[in-house]
Amino acid sequence: MRVVVIGAGVIGLSTALCIHERYRSVLPSLDMRVYADRFTPLTNTDVAAGLCQPYLSDPRNPQEADWNQQTFDYLLSRVHSPNAANVGLALVSGYNLFHEAIPVARGGADVIINCTGVWAGSLQPDPLLQPGRGQIIKVDAPWMKHFIITHDPEKGIYKSPYIIPGIQAVTLGGIFQLGNWSEVNNIQDHNTIWEGCCRLEPTLQDAKIVAELTGLRPVRPQIRLEREQLRFASSNTEVIHNYGHGGYGLTIHWGCALEAAKLFGKILEERKLLKMPPPHL
Amino acid sequence: MDPVRIAVVGAGVVGLSTAMCVSKLVPRCSITVISDKFSPDTTSDVAAGMLIPHVYPNTPIPTLKQWFRETFDHLFAIANSAEAGDAGVHLVSGWQIFQSIPAEEVPFWADVVLGFRKMTKAELKKFPQHVFGHAFTTLKCESPAYLPWLEKRLKGSGVLILTRRIGDLWELHPSFDVVVNCSGLGSRQLAQASEMFPMRGQVLNVRAPWVKHFIRDGSGLTYIYPGTSNVILGGTRQQGDWNLSPDAEISRGIFSRCCALEPSLQGACDIREKVGLRPFRPAGVRLQTEFLAQDGRRLPVVHHYGHGSGGISVHWGTALEAARLVSECVQAPRTPTPKSNL
Numbered sequence: 001m002r003v004v005v006i007g008a009g010v011i012g013l014s015t016a017l018c019i020h021e022r023y024r025s026v027l028p029s030l031d032m033r034v035y036a037d038r039f040t041p042l043t044n045t046d047v048a049a050g051l052c053q054p055y056l057s058d059p060r061n062p063q064e065a066d067w068n069q070q071t072f073d074y075l076l077s078r079v080h081s082p083n084a085a086n087v088g089l090a091l092v093s094g095y096n097l098f099h100e101a102i103p104v105a106r107g108g109a110d111v112i113i114n115c116t117g118v119w120a121g122s123l124q125p126d127p128l129l130q131p132g133r134g135q136i137i138k139v140d141a142p143w144m145k146h147f148i149i150t151h152d153p154e155k156g157i158y159k160s161p162y163i164i165p166g167i168q169a170v171t172l173g174g175i176f177q178l179g180n181w182s183e184v185n186n187i188q189d190h191n192t193i194w195e196g197c198c199r200l201e202p203t204l205q206d207a208k209i210v211a212e213l214t215g216l217r218p219v220r221p222q223i224r225l226e227r228e229q230l231r232f233a234s235s236n237t238e239v240i241h242n243y244g245h246g247g248y249g250l251t252i253h254w255g256c257a258l259e260a261a262k263l264f265g266k267i268l269e270e271r272k273l274l275k276m277p278p279p280h281l
Numbered sequence: 282m283d284p285v286r287i288a289v290v291g292a293g294v295v296g297l298s299t300a301m302c303v304s305k306l307v308p309r310c311s312i313t314v315i316s317d318k319f320s321p322d323t324t325s326d327v328a329a330g331m332l333i334p335h336v337y338p339n340t341p342i343p344t345l346k347q348w349f350r351e352t353f354d355h356l357f358a359i360a361n362s363a364e365a366g367d368a369g370v371h372l373v374s375g376w377q378i379f380q381s382i383p384a385e386e387v388p389f390w391a392d393v394v395l396g397f398r399k400m401t402k403a404e405l406k407k408f409p410q411h412v413f414g415h416a417f418t419t420l421k422c423e424s425p426a427y428l429p430w431l432e433k434r435l436k437g438s439g440v441l442i443l444t445r446r447i448g449d450l451w452e453l454h455p456s457f458d459v460v461v462n463c464s465g466l467g468s469r470q471l472a473q474a475s476e477m478f479p480m481r482g483q484v485l486n487v488r489a490p491w492v493k494h495f496i497r498d499g500s501g502l503t504y505i506y507p508g509t510s511n512v513i514l515g516g517t518r519q520q521g522d523w524n525l526s527p528d529a530e531i532s533r534g535i536f537s538r539c540c541a542l543e544p545s546l547q548g549a550c551d552i553r554e555k556v557g558l559r560p561f562r563p564a565g566v567r568l569q570t571e572f573l574a575q576d577g578r579r580l581p582v583v584h585h586y587g588h589g590s591g592g593i594s595v596h597w598g599t600a601l602e603a604a605r606l607v608s609e610c611v612q613a614p615r616t617p618t619p620k621s622n623l
Contacts, residue, residue, distance in 0.1 A: 082544040090491040167491040202363040
């Protein structure tokens with residue numbers, strides 16, 4: 001069984017890991033490969049601050065709430081281990097601020113797992129998928145122990161300043177441009193971020209800038225996490241799509257990987273490839 | 282009338298903050314801070330500077346709460362200003378955890394710190410040996426930055442800073458009209474306070490920037506306090522121990538106790554050991570005016586020492602009180618009649 005995972009951001013790698021962990025022992029023929037044009041630290045995931053916090057409004061697909069919870073539980077179970085910091089995991093507390101009270105699918109593979117994020121359109125056109133361009137400034141400000149995220153319902157998510165302290169640096173942001181494919185840092189966006197964040201937290205004026213990055217959030221009304229059968233020449237190739245996680249990919253990645261693994265299990269059952277009953281997910 | 286000449290002995294957090302309060306409260310005075318040690322060599326510099334108050338036996342709780350609140354408000358204003366980085370003051374959230382449910386589930390200072398609440402069962406899962414906890418946000422005031430910041434402000438206000446070891450308060454007569462004694466453990470000599478003793482504390486300064494929350498065991502013996510550029514792991518309370526050299530076995534013990542609470546600390550690096558001698562006074566903080574008299578000479582002394590483990594948590598409140606005592610002293614008529622010691 002040849003499985004190809006396309007994409008090596010957080011979605012590609014976690015999906016590959018999840019499927020591999022669950023099916024390797026019951027599917028001896030499992031041959032899994034991850035293909036990508038970019039690997040860490042050059043993926044869109046690498047630009048994200050990595051704060052696990054779902055969007056404040058309810059997701060269109062109620063399943064996404066379960067996936068968020070599964071991801072949180074998975075990461076929480078690992079954050080207390082001695083190795084947590086090396087894996088980039090840490091607990092952080094902070095503040096969400098509001099202006100007003102808020103009442104809230106070519107032959108060569110048997111299965112292809114499509115984790116191509118914002119680039120999914122080049123494999124198969126998807127008018128629902130758009131880039132949500134973001135720019136961030138990373139600063140050295142180790143006295144910052146809390147995240148501060150402002151919310152402006154008129155502007156929308158991530159368009160209002162935010163400050164997220166990480167393990168080595170603090171991420172300053174507040175840019176979300178739908179439809180903008182530019183991967184180059186923009187000086188006006190730099191000023192917007194800097195002025196907005198320094199107004200929130202005046203001590204940042206003394207902070208040294210360590211890096212400035214642009215990333216493209218894979219924005220979609222809801223995540224595309226489903227099977228599709230594509231015909232290449234004379235054979236059917238199974239595709240599992242797992243893309244369109246917007247600005248909350250890290251928050252939801254493990255729940256989605258579990259769901260993708262479930263879909264993979266269904267494929268194995270249909271093809272009667274499992275030697276023993278599938279492992280309980 | 283000539284300005285009143287005031288000497289403040291001691292340049293730890295108590296000395297410098299007292300000099301500051303006196304300079305604001307007492308009109309027409311010239312202040313000189315005299316100390317043999319300045320930051321980073323004071324006792325204050327070893328302390329983590331977490332604002333969590335300690336109880337003093339002879340201080341009524343309302344007074345202690347007032348001192349704590351005054352200190353918290355003073356530092357909170359600095360933390361929210363552009364000065365915060367220079368002054369070494371910032372907010373930090375975290376947990377105080379207990380292995381058995383404490384007699385007092387809500388301490389007297391709960392409404393002074395921010396967002397005080399009991400920990401949830403889910404939060405307590407992080408600490409399998411502990412059954413109860415408090416979660417709150419408080420301030421951290423780091424002396425290696427705070428003391429130089431205060432010093433700069435004092436100099437800007439015309440306060441003189443002098444490096445000199447004082448062996449006897451009478452050395453300050455007749456150059457000064459009033460002495461404010463903020464010498465901490467030095468009061469054993471300067472105020473004949475033989476009942477004072479050091480409460481030795483050893484700590485580790487480590488680099489572990491992923492630790493964003495403080496963790497304090499309710500007993501106060503084990504703590505993890507993340508700061509601006511390092512995390513302080515502690516600690517010990519060794520009564521009467523004057524040894525300023527770090528003990529390697531104690532360091533291992535501290536590290537092991539802290540890793541038990543926060544396993545990721547095993548990845549900490551740049552570990553440095555520090556020792557401080559907390560200025561412990563059995564009766565608590567001495568805030569009292571004494572009129573020294575000898576051979577017809579008279580020297581008013583305002584004593585302000587004995588803060589033990591809780592100096593930084595109440596320093597501004599007690600400094601305001603000391604400044605009031607100095608003010609009373611200065612306003613009293615300057616007669617040559619000696620008064621008995623209080």
